[in-house]
Amino acid sequence: MTSTAGRPNFIQPGAGGPTAQLVASLSLAIHEHRLRPGTKLGEDELGEIYKVSRTVVRSALQALSHSELVELKRNRGAFVSQPTVREARQVFEARALLEPRTARSAAERMTDEALARMEAHIRSEHDAIAAGEAGKALRLSGQFHIEISHIADQAIIAGFIERLVARSSLIIALYWRRQSALCEEHAHHALVDAFRRRDGAEAEELMKSHLLDVVTALDLRDSPAPSVNLRDILQP
Amino acid sequence: MTSTAGRPNFIQPGAGGPTAQLVASLSLAIHEHRLRPGTKLGEDELGEIYKVSRTVVRSALQALSHSELVELKRNRGAFVSQPTVREARQVFEARALLEPRTARSAAERMTDEALARMEAHIRSEHDAIAAGEAGKALRLSGQFHIEISHIADQAIIAGFIERLVARSSLIIALYWRRQSALCEEHAHHALVDAFRRRDGAEAEELMKSHLLDVVTALDLRDSPAPSVNLRDILQP
DNA sequence: GTGCACAGATTTGTATACAATAAGAGGCAT
């Protein structure tokens, strides 16, 4: 598997520095629900897994805390964030405020290339679901919303939506009720149809009801259920 | 000036750790335009000024980069951000999207205590202007918008607005055209009047036109003008 | 048996030392 035997590491030289790669790897794991909310992220533990020093681990954890995927408790350590019910509601209120309008913008500015990307994207989502890769499907589902915001060409708003989607992933991990991600797939398909027709009003409406669907599929009453181990999860 | 001679430091023990204090101090300096966009923030230099190790300086700079007040260039160092004209426009587009609605919410939820705080706040603004403390006045002016978002009781949106206000401060440093901050003062006064009457619609409208006023007072055509030294600026 | 207190071990926070990368000065060739 390795050409130069003896370096089976995940952190490769180059590519923006080890910190960025660690952030990416951990983000991925969180978005795919391999790391559950509440999981403790010990510095030594991560350092040993990824074969990097605590310096870069700390740097990565700090970065993740600023994107609110990780909560840093002073002298206590880092934990995957556990959004409260209150925060969950506010996150989806914010999304309801930003995303429908953004979807409209995206539809109006839609180019052929961007449309092709979106179509390819929902195919990937479909494949992941078909292959039973729930984690990947979930991540792609979030990515779908981020893609839209980028097409809308409002970098600032896109950044906000990116944060909201990330937090939504944690919220779904904690509060998801239904099983089926099928509704998701249908909604995304309908949105791309609207994009294809450059129908801004329709896209706005579809996004609005899509977000509402997601919220109503959450159980925003009681509290979380935490914690697993690490080493097993972060291998591939 | 010092009771225990020999520690004229600005970083006191406690209070959330040295990093947080450094972040606060630098944020303040940036918001008050004592640190101008483009200024290089050398690690050794800051470490010596504040008598802390590079470890905490790096930590603080990373934090500031995540709030986009500082730009981190790999192997090059940290610089106070210089938003482009394009970014400036998008920041104010985002504010125009979020803040009027937030002002409405704030007006509708306004309590007597919150109202008293807002009134005290505009008095502080007035005093700062009267005393010729332009930097402080500017910072308070931004703080005014943040206060509103907190009253609206939407923590997530408030966080976004906080970031936008911070970035606006940099934009104003780079692209401000007019001299008078008097318009600001009047606009804020009118908003507080609307709050006093719990008039949501009026508050929304006032905020909308206030933001428009600010944008039109910017010169969003040409490019920046950078750089000064440090040591002098960061003393008090 | 239950609760508190102390001590050891573990983990995080901070400082320093070393390595790598990039900027700048000077010299050399053209």
Next chain:
DNA sequence: ATGCCTCTTATTGTATACAAATCTGTGCAC
């Protein structure tokens, strides 16, 4: 004189060492 190259120097990136805080487990008192 100008342009390119190399070497020096300064600054950032990473690793390690030490200090401080927290958690865990044991023992004792009640």
